[in-house]
Amino acid sequence: MTLNLPPNRLQAAALIFVFLWFFAGGLGHFFAADFFANIMPDYLPWHYPAVYISGVFELLGAFGLLIPRYRRWAGNGLFVLTLVVTPVNVHMWLNPQLFPDTSEAFLSIRLLVQVFLLFCIWWSTREPKAL
DSSP: OOOOSSSHHHHHHHHHHHHHHHHHHHHHHHSSSHHHHHOTTSSSSOOHHHHHHHHHHHHHHHHHHGGGGGGHHHHHHHHHHHHHHHHHHHHHHHGGGTTTSSSSHHHHHHHHOOOOOOOHHHHEEEEEEOO
């Protein structure tokens, strides 16, 4: 099976970045479930089931990126998943005192990286437009 990376090198690099981000993150949901459950705000229910379910979807999305036929669908799913987990990142940013082991600068940068990630997901999973 060939990956059929986008012909644009930057777009291909973005696709690889997105794959690695969600592959590593998806595994992290299983190997560091306590961490992910503990960063969730109290108003969100079912912390551990949410961590495991989102981990499954991250892995499915990452592998979906590798199959050109499903790349756009995987990108759409990962884009929505990233939006769905945004409240957790905002919660951490608004409540840094709850996360004393994480610098406030890192929490701010993390939100910017999330915007960049959304851009990469969308851009890397779309066919280049023909001129």
